[in-house]
Amino acid sequence: xxxxxxxxxxxxxxxxxxxxxxxxxxxxxxxxxxxxxxxxxxxxxxxxxxxxxxxxxxxxxxxxxxxxxxxxxxxxxxxxxxxxxxxxxxxxxxxxxxxxxxxxxxxxxxxxxxxxxxxxxxxxxxxxxxxxxxxxxxxxxxxxxxxxxxxxxxxxxxxxxxxxxxxxxxxxxxxxxxxxxxxxxxxxxxxxxxxxxxxxxxxxxxxxxxx
Numbered sequence: 144x145x146x147x148x149x150x151x152x153x154x155x156x157x158x159x160x161x162x163x164x165x166x167x168x169x170x171x172x173x174x175x176x177x178x179x180x181x182x183x184x185x186x187x188x189x190x191x192x193x194x195x196x197x198x199x200x201x202x203x204x205x206x207x208x209x210x211x212x213x214x215x216x217x218x219x220x221x222x223x224x225x226x227x228x229x230x231x232x233x234x235x236x237x238x239x240x241x242x243x244x245x246x247x248x249x250x251x252x253x254x255x256x257x258x259x260x261x262x263x264x265x266x267x268x269x270x271x272x273x274x275x276x277x278x279x280x281x282x283x284x285x286x287x288x289x290x291x292x293x294x295x296x297x298x299x300x301x302x303x304x305x306x307x308x309x310x311x312x313x314x315x316x317x318x319x320x321x322x323x324x325x326x327x328x329x330x331x332x333x334x335x336x337x338x339x340x341x342x343x344x345x346x347x348x349x350x351x352x353x354x
Contacts, residue, residue, distance in 0.1 A: 144232055145229050145230060146175070146230075146234045146235060147175075147229075147273045147349065148225065148229060148234075148270070148273050149166070149235070149236045149237075149274050149275075149276065149349075150236070150238075150240040150274075150275050150276065151163055151236070151237070151238050151239070151276050151278065152240070152242045152243060152246070152278065152313060153278035154246075154282060154309055154313070155285050155286055155288075155289040155298070155299055155306070156280060156284065156285030156286055156287065156289040157285055158280075158288075159238050161333050161336075162276070162336060162337060162340060163179065163236065163238055165333075165337040165340070166236055167179060169337075169344065170236065170344075170350065172350075173349075175233070175234045176232065176233040176234065177235075178224070178228040178234070178236070179237075180220070180224050180225070180235065181237060181238035181239060182213075182216065182217060182240055182243065183197075183213055183217075183239075184216065184220075185220040185237070186216075186219050186224060188219045189220050192212055196212055196213070196216075196297070197297050197298060198297060199294075199296055199297045204297075209248055210252070210254060210258065210259065211262075214244070214262045214266050217240075217241065217266055218266045221266065225237070241259070241263050241267065242277075242313065242316060244262075244263075245312055245313075246309040246310070246312040246313045246316075247298070250312025250313075251305045251306065251308045251312070253308070271323075272323070274325060274349065275316075275317070275324045275325070276343070277324055277325065277326050277327065278336065279310070279317075279326055280310075280328075280330055282303055282306035282307050282309075284330060286299070286303070286306065322347075325343040325344075325347075327339045327340060327343070
């Protein structure tokens with residue numbers, strides 16, 4: 144039986160890394176094998192491209208190049224990691240996927256949805272996450288959290304309005320398809336956020352009890 148594909152999304156400081164651990168524990172507790180991964184990255188090539196995309200010391204990168212590099216990494220990621228794991232029956236949980244491109248390049252960079260959607264169709268075919276868990280947080284709070292992690296990468300150095308546009312793009316996608324998106328207020332404490340995610344999984348029949 145083919146596995147399920149779950150993604151965690153949200154702007155910087157939303158708590159994806161913390162919730163990834165709780166989500167893995169929940170899915171494994173329901174008896175499923177889990178393959179965790181991330182974007183950009185997930186493969187040897189993808190991690191090299193991640194370094195380019197996030198390096199704050201590189202010369203400026205035009206939005207179109209950023210978008211194409213993201214999808215180059217994504218194409219390798221799908222072929223090398225995601226599809227083989229799903230075909231083997233594992234549940235794949237990824238820290239970001241294509242919704243991030245709609246948010247960051249489509250919204251934040253102002254490229255719009257059409258070009259992102261065209262690349263999505265070309266690179267992914269019919270592959271879409273079974274559930275997108277969107278950790279929603281206002282950019283000011285999120286960036287305050289992110290700064291505490293240390294040196295900021297190229298994306299984290301963007302202006303506040305960039306992240307506001309990215310957040311709005313995320314929310315539009317979640318509001319347009321509430322069955323496939325689980326919108327979670329990420330300003331709460333980590334345990335509360337994790338409980339809300341567990342409840343959302345159970346309501347969609349992906350795991351067991353809601354307790």
